[in-house]
Structure formats: structure tokens, C-alpha cells
Amino acid sequence: MSEKKLAANEGIKIRSNYLRGTITEGLADLSTGSMSEDDQQLLKFHGTYQQDDRDLRAGRRKHRLDKAYSFMIRIRVPGGVATPQQWLETDRIATQFANGTIKLTTRQAFQFHGIIKSNLKRSIAEINQAAMDTIAACGDVNRNVMCNPNPYLSSVHAQALKIAQDISTHLTPQTKAYHEIWLDGEKIESSEEDHEPIYGKTYLPRKFKITVAVPPSNDVDIFANCLSFIAIAEEGQVVGYNVAVGGGMGSTHGDEATYPRLADVIGFCTPEQVVDVAEKVVMIQRDFGDRTNRKHARFKYTVDDHGADWILAKLNEYLGYELQPVREYVFTDNGDRFGWVEDERGQFHYTMFVEGGRVLDTDDYPMRTGLREIAKHHQGDFRLTANQNLIIANVSPESRPEIEKLLEQYGIKGSHLRSGLRLSSIACVALPTCGLALAESERYLPKLITNLEETIEDAGLRHDSITIRMTGCPNGCGRPFISEIGFVGRGPERYNVYLGGGHAGQRLNKLYRQDVAAGEIQQLLSPILHRYAKERNEGEHFGDFVIRSGYVAATKQGGDFHSNIKSDAYASA
Template identity: 40%
Template sequence: MSSVAASEVKRSKVEQIKEQSHFLRDPLLEELAEDTTHFSEAAVQVLKFHGTYQQDDRDTRQQRRQEGRERDYSMMLRTRIPGGHVPPQLYLTLDRLADQYGNGTLRATTRQTFQLHGILKKNLKATLASILHQMGSTLAACGDVNRNVMAPVAPYKNRPAYRYAQEYARKLADLLAPKTSAYYEIWVDGEPIPIPPVDEDVLVAQEFVGHGVRLEGPEPLYGPVYLPRKFKTAITVAGENTVDVYSQDLGLIVLTDRKGSLKGFNIVVGGGMGRTHGKEETEPLLAQKLCFAPPESVHQICQAILAVQRDHGNRSDRKQARLKYLVRKWGIRKFRRVVEEYVGEKLQRFRPLPKFVPNSDDYLGWHEQGDGRWFLGISIENGRIQDSPTRQLKTALRRITEAFSLPLRVTPTQDVLLIDIEDRQRDLINQILKSHGVLSKEEIPQLVRLAMACPALPTCGLAITESERALPGLIRQLDRLLQELELQDSPFLVRMTGCPNGCARPYLAELGLVGSTPEHYQVWLGASPEGDRLAQVFQERVHIDQIVPLMRSLLQLYKRERYPQEAFGDYCHRVGIPYLQAQIPQTV
């Protein structure tokens, strides 16, 4: 059970770069000191583990090439904030850095983190150092490691399951984080900085060796080559699925007794959204039921699951390297058996769960916390926090945070919550938001509030076509269509991505739009509003201008044939894709 067992087969180029990086140092450390605008490909791969992607402006790429100039390079920096919880001083720091070094915007992501865009290479170290000095981190926000751990954001003080979800999100984030000292050596020159204390349960869990779970060396959980591919973890509570737990490599569901005491966790494994057009061996997959873990065993089991992926995941083909493909190849029974070998004991059976309930607004608007305080959910279209001539959202959030020192939480749907609000502060907060043109929940159509898009063009190097820049106009056309058809009381979940990698989780949307060629999208239909059923391909290639006419035909059919209270995704699933294809001509 060695982490380098994969050396017996031909390894991908990225595997070799990781092994030669000296635990995430080389060649990044040397190139950072060079007076250049960008990093080499090897340094870029290492840089990801530090929470940064190198990008260039694809809107200007061709023109700059024609003029004999190099690409317009910049860095996208992503934070690691378990459960989406952001202390006020860290948020104010990110807000300032966006203006000082970035493109003036912050972006809330679908994994409950913030991204800074447009940072030049020469300003990268100063940006990261500022975040670290506010007890923030970007370590493992990207790369072949466990990434930001997601959790439900509602700060209910009278519902213990939500508190356990946030608490264990932080514990798992610390437990599964890389241990290399390179991060602090590079970005703050190894100087002492304030670091949150490590939970006692995590310290105990780090002593667990099991049967090959932990290795010798600076990275006892990851080894010198880390994981074969990225690893995504989320934790939720029974009945709620805002985190899309079945889309994760590792998903945990909190179970409590009637008094609210923690019973343990149901664990699912092997979910993932990414796929590649034209390669049928790649596909989105839902996580499968693995086991129930009591609180005293959950950390050992999670480490063992990661170690199984470390040792047995595909290191020769990165398109087959996610945990989901190992689970698919082995089957869940064999995977469970191997995890038991690593843990050293038999796993308990998965326990019955209540059905997930759709959350129609993801906690937008005003809500009581259960302790006399309030939280406020603010809708952020596609997660982009910025100022415009009509709406100064970025300024409003900064002024509220400065005035009231409120923590924020980033939701899994790219919105934010302001939490721990005193009753006397509500009117002042409402006034600030209104004076800056920030719309309330009631002023935004539900179809718009529910929709999500990835950044795509102009910065993402994988994007085939538009997403964030295209969805606002399209979603409002769809909303007008609902009004016209008198279906305004039946909104559905729309998600758009500029490529098939699925960062906005389109395969779990009732209408998923996946970039296939410039200005064209693959159309997916029929996912469950509860997030426990995948959509299926309806049409392979639809021009963006034909999406609304196509949806008109589909929604007219839905209106005539739906059952009472039947959601659009449930209708599409019930009648089936072949039936819908027979009723509606292919659109090109």
C-alpha cells in the first residue's frame, strides 16, 4: 500500500512535476524571484497547490499574438475557508486586495470560497502575505489535494446539526490539509504569523496510522506525489442538500438524535461532475453509500478513504484520476473492503435518511438564528461582488462589515450571508443596502436567484464559450418566458458552464447548459431539485439564441402534461429524454 505504487506504470507529466517539486517548492520558489510576467508550466502546476491559477485574458490573446506581444498574464487566487465562514477582518482584507492588486471584484465560488482575479505576478507574494496575516489561507484551495470543505451556511443556534456540520468542516479541513512547510517559507519567508489553534480531536486523529494510512516524511497523509487528482469534500445535515453532497469525492451527512446530540455521520464516496466532450469513458457520477461513522471513528475513516485514492487512483491518465473512477472500476463493495483494510476494522452500515428537501432560496433574506440575533442572505448574481453605476454591492458589503464587524458566510450557490446581526442593526443594514442599489430577495425573480454560472471566458483557460457573461441576459429571457406561459410559480434550477468540467454543477440542474463550441451548448435535462439525481443529455449542440425557443417548446409540453406540483426536472425524468426528443425537433 505505498503511495508510489503507481510508479510501476507510466505516470503523467504532472505526476513527475509533483515528485520533483521538493514538496511544493520547485521551481516555484526560484521563478517567483525572477522579473517576469508569468511562470513556467512546471511552476504553474505547483502554484495550484498554493491556491493560485495562472491565467491570461483570452479576449485580447489573438490581437496580442498578431502584434507580437506576449499574453496578458495574471493570477487567480482562491481562498480556503471551511464551511464558507469568513471573519470580518479577513473579508475587509480581501476587499482591499481586490482593489489594490486585483481587477476590483471579488467572486464567491460554488465551493464557498472567494476568488481574486487579475493579480499580477509581481504582486502575488504581497497579496498572499496580507491574507496570511489575517489568519486566512489559500493552501490547498486548488491542486491534487483535499480542497475547501463545504457545509451548510445557516448559523442556527437552536439546531445543533448545523453547528456540528460547520465544526466538522473545520476539523476535516485541518486534518486533510497538506503539511509541507513550503507554503509559509515561500509567501511569508517563514516568519511567525497568527495561526488558529488546531482542534484537539484533529491532533489525536493525526496520530492514527492504521494499515498504511500515514506514511513517513513531511507529508504523512499525501506522500511526495500527493493525490492523483483533486479531491472534494462536503458535509451536510439530514434533509438539506445545498452543498450537493452527492457531487463530492467524499460526502458526510450529520445524524443527530431527538435531543440534538451527535450520533455520527453517513458517508458517501465517488461523486464528481467533470467530463470531456466526445470521451464516453468520462462522465458525471453520483457518490455512493459507503458506511455510517460514529464520531470517534469518522476522522480515521476519512483519512483511510483519502489514502485509498492516494495509493490506487489512476496516475497515468488525469481524465480517469478522480476517486469516482476508482469507485466505478472497483464497485462500492470492493472499495468498502479496501477502506476497511486501511482502517483495520469493519465499517458500520449506512443508516436510513429522510429525503432531501429543496431549498428554494438558499437562506436569502432575513432569518432568525435562534439566539435572538438574525442573519441576512444577499443574492449575488453568479457570485461576482462588484460595483456598477446602478448597484454598488461591493461598497455596501464593505461599509456594513466596517460598521458592524459582522462575519460572512459564502453559500454553495455563490451568495453571501451576514450573520450574528443584532435586532437594532437591521434597519441600518437595510438602509445601507438600499442606498447602494442592492436588491432585496423579493425584488429578484426566483429563477435568477437559483441560477449559477462558472467564470468561463475571458480568464479560464478551459472555457470553450461564455458562461458568467452570458447567463444574466439568458436567465431574464427565461424568466419572461415563465411569466408569459403563466409558470412563474414553477421556477427551475438553471446552471451554465463554459466547458464540460462542470464547476457550476450543471449535471445536477433541472436545466444544465454546458459549453460545447463557441456560442453553442449541450442541453441537459431532468436532474432532481433535491440534488440526488443526475440530468441527462437532451440535445448535443444548441446555439445560445435558440435556447429560449427550445425552452418554450419544452415548457409548453411541461405545462400540458405535468402532474400537480411536479417540478420541471421531475417531469423531464418521468417522461424520459427519448419522449422529449420525439416531441421536440433537434435545434442547431
């Protein structure tokens, strides 16, 4: 039987000369604001996507104009920790080259939108001058490594953060193309060839996502990622990490072969083994991932195709030693802790709510200006959370009054005085810039929550945390398939509605209603929320209640974090 044909992207990577392609020539061609189709794929490895403003498409088409092309740039922030100076530089670049806003992503990265091609190289160069980079922020490689920004356990967090940064450094592509194209690095002679010791010439079959979590908080959603490390701490020291493999959110409407999947926890390793384990898991995906069908190319399908036991055996083989048995751990939630928190060292951390992760100024809320002024005085760091919020971290007792004064002056102090539903929300960018979006997300979810707040106020649920997430398509960038209430765009102003995810991100939700008009969502959910308020057991979360009450069936048995049961609900989605 003949072998399957490789996916088109594999050929692009093979021909690219380690991600160079014709990007340099394309950037120099200012007769158009776009890049060639092959180079658009390669640009992702360098941290940027070509996009266009879909709000303007019809008008420009009417006048026979090209699309309003621009580029999104994503900055890697391993572990989500940035210095005040890096914040100031990010803010400056947003003004000088982008659309005047900063997007905090669900993977603890900075994101710019609206950068035109003539400013693309300079933007990336100046990002690097600020001791940050964009390489591998996108593309078929390991993406930004996430780490729980737990403000309570600073000593443990510091150890976990170091691990996340070490993984990120080790798995960064070695090609010199990034420095040649964007930083005017010296070009290699044609007789020489780059070497990618981990990825090889064709890199990975698809993107790869890694997280590090510090229980009891699962705010990085480890079960939704390809590879995760769960810190096991004893007396303030991390003694090792449980290893979880095979999570992923993306699916395709109407394609039964695509589905969200929760990760399996397969073993335990010491801190010294983590980077080695990460490398070998990536190599397994490199060697056994599907390169013929990109919809089946994520690591979750490799794990499903071969089984978690096979993955563990193959990992032990690649390592040359065996992982230890899984250690006990408990996750209790996947939300952020808002307001001031004092850690074990006496340092203070202020977590603020950033709706949709969009940092901008409005007439009545100059948030971006306020954060700029805080960065000028702050001596600690900034921590991006996986829920698109921001922590002004490591504030000394002496500096706290000054920071508090600025929080008050710019209206940030009350940012978290919102409903529990709003504070537990995530939205992807979607329209107008994402080319995959079928419906609104970032621009619509705040309005929907405002409508739902009428219901929760009436039901007495204002302070209850119910995770609610919306994405404009089923690719799952906002991790909607593990939220207690999830919305996935199907078309303009229409969504699939999912219920029953685990409050700690440990259980998939399930399709409740398909193709619901946006204007009907409040009416659909209000009776369920009222019933929850009246009939819930003490301490019962909304996701558990809707399963107990029969609105949807459970997708996992017994709440066992170590098992994985795929939900047939996604086949009909």
C-alpha cells in the same frame, strides 16, 4: 506486461521537493509575466493558477506581444464562514492587487482574478495576515471543505461546521514550502526532508473534494463530491454522519471513458470518527487512484473500477473498525433561503442573491461598497453558500435595524426579488480568464435567463424554483450535470443542453440536445416550460416532469439516493 507510464504531473511532483520546484526563482524573474510550465502546475497546490485575458489574445498576437498574463488566487474558507474583518481584508486586496471584484465560488471560497506576477507573493502574504490562507485551495490534494450554511438550525450547523474545519485542518499539506515561498519562512536544511504523513511525496492522483451537509438541505451537492458526510441529528445534536463516496462532475467531450457520477452512500460513523474516516478515504485514493491517466484519476473512477462494496471493505480495513449501517435521511432541495431568517436562538440571518457569485459595484448597484459598509458594522459573520450567494449571518435583534438600513441604502435589500429561475442559477467563470473554457458562462447566463424570463412570466412560473446551471466546458465546476436544466459549452456561443436532474441534487440529468446555438436556446426550451406549467402534477419539480413526459429518460431508478446508475448520455456528449 510492462507497467503503464506515469502521467507527466507525477514526475513534476516527484521532482518538486514537496511543492517547491523553482517557484521562488520564477517569481523573481520579472522579464516575463508568466511562470515555467512545471511551476504552473505546482502553483495550484499553493492556491493560484496562471491565466491570461483571452479577450486580448488576438490583439496582442497581432502586435507580437506576450499574452496578458495574470494569476487567479483562491482563498480557502472552510465551511464558508468568514469574519467581517476577513471580508474587509478580502475587499481591500481585491482593490489593491486584483481586478476590483471578488468571486464567490461554488465551493464556498473567495477568488481573485487579474493579479500580476509582481504582486502575487504580496497578495498571498496579506491573505495570510488576515488569518486566511490559499494552500491546498487547488492542486492534487483535498480542496476547500464545504459545509451547509443552514440558517435555521444553528446548533446543528455549528457542530457540522466544526467537523468541516477539523477535516480541513487535518488534511492540509504539511510541506514547509508554502511558508518558505510566500511568508518568508525559514528554509529547511538541504539534508532534511519534509514529511507528508497523509499524502506522501506525490500527493493525490487528482483533486479531492469533501462536503458536509445538514438535511433536509443539500445545498453543497453531496452527490457531486468525492467524499461527503450527511449529518444525522436527534433533538438538536448530531449523533453521526452517513458517509458518501465517489461523486464527481467532470467529463471530456467525445471521450466515452469520462462521465459525471453520483456518490454512493456506504455507511455511518460517529462524530468522533469523521476525521479518521476522511483521512483513510484520502489514503485509499492515494494508494489506488490512477496515476497514469489524469482523465481517469479522480476518486469517482477508483470507486467505479473497484466497486462501492470494495471501497467500504478497504475503508474498514484501513480504519481497523467497521462503519455502521446507513441511517435514514431526506433531502428536499439544494437551493438557498433568501431574505431574513430567524434561527432557534433568536439570531437573524440575511441571505442575498449574488449573480454568478461576482461581488462588484455597478453604476446602478453598488453591492461591493454596501457589503464593505455592512462589514464595518456587522458583529456576526459572513457565510458563503455553495450556490455562490452570501449570508450576512448571526445578526442580533439589536443590530438588525442598522443592517437593514444599510441593505436598503445600497440596494441590497431587493437582491433576492428575482425570478425563481434566476435565484436557482450557477455559472462558472469561463471566459475570458479560464484557459479551459470553450464558451461563455458567467457573462452569458444572466442574459439567457433574461430571455427565458419572458417565457416563465407568460407561463406563470416566475416564482418556481428550477435549478439552471451553465459551464463553459465539461469539467463541471458549476455542477451542471445534476441541475434540472444544464448548459455545457461546446464552442463559441454553442452548448449541449441537459434536462432532468433532481431538484435536490440527487439525480444526474441527461443530454437533451447537442451543440445548440445560444440564440436558439429560448426557442428550444419555451414549449417545454409552457407544457410544464400546464401539465405538471401538484408539487412536481421540473426535472421530474421532463422525465415523466418523455423528454429524457431517467438516469436513476426509483429516486433511490443510495444507488448510482451512470447515464450513457455523456458518452455522446
